[in-house]
Amino acid sequence: MKLSTIRNALFVSGALLASTIASAGSYTFEFLANDGSYQVDGIFTTEDVLNVLNGYNILGISGTVTGSDGGAITSLVANPNSPNSVTQFGYIYDNNFFPSFAPQLNNPGVLFTTTSGNKWNLWGNSPTDYSLHSYAFTNGNPSSGTNSLEIHGTFTTAVPEPESYAMMLAGLGLMASIVRRRKNRVA
Numbered sequence: 001m002k003l004s005t006i007r008n009a010l011f012v013s014g015a016l017l018a019s020t021i022a023s024a025g026s027y028t029f030e031f032l033a034n035d036g037s038y039q040v041d042g043i044f045t046t047e048d049v050l051n052v053l054n055g056y057n058i059l060g061i062s063g064t065v066t067g068s069d070g071g072a073i074t075s076l077v078a079n080p081n082s083p084n085s086v087t088q089f090g091y092i093y094d095n096n097f098f099p100s101f102a103p104q105l106n107n108p109g110v111l112f113t114t115t116s117g118n119k120w121n122l123w124g125n126s127p128t129d130y131s132l133h134s135y136a137f138t139n140g141n142p143s144s145g146t147n148s149l150e151i152h153g154t155f156t157t158a159v160p161e162p163e164s165y166a167m168m169l170a171g172l173g174l175m176a177s178i179v180r181r182r183k184n185r186v187a
Contacts, residue, residue, distance in 0.1 A: 025056060027099060029063075031122075031130055031153030038067035038151060040122065040132060044110075046097050051083035055096035061112050069134065071115035079111075091121045091133075105130065128152050 042063015109123025
């Protein structure tokens with residue numbers, strides 16, 4: 001097998017891998033309760049293909065809930081009925097994100113857990129008004145005491161990581177060297 005064939009195969013597979021990795025969407029969010037008692041901020045990672053609801057399935061979430069019984073966001077609660085809504089743990093949620101609509105999280109919204117062990121439901125009421133809800137859990141079951149409040153904030157597209165820029169520059173450099181070698185062969 002010729003060296004140029006191997007090099008071209010590696011180049012194509014690297015380009016495909018880079019495009020697959022870079023295609024998932026990342027969106028930052030920051031919300032503050034009207035009374036200042038809670039703040040929620042972090043990042044959603046979504047699929048890059050629209051689902052049947054014209055939204056993106058949320059694949060992961062990280063961040064922090066600051067306030068009573070908050071903590072670091074540990075995981076997204078999986079939706080077994082994705083992309084449609086499901087009722088579990090006393091919540092209705094769908095884990096869909098709509099970056100071109102407002103609100104960007106619909107009602108039923110997204111369900112996630114924090115280091116405190118609580119599950120939190122975040123959903124949209126209007127373009128800038130969202131609700132955050134968490135049951136007080138007793139032995140893993142929601143008790144009658146609940147904590148629900150209106151919060152205000154926004155979503156923005158996350159800035160790419162430095163590694164993404166490095167991968168892009170490496171790919172451009174590889175393409176430039178291939179073009180230069182081809183020009184040298186022709187001359």
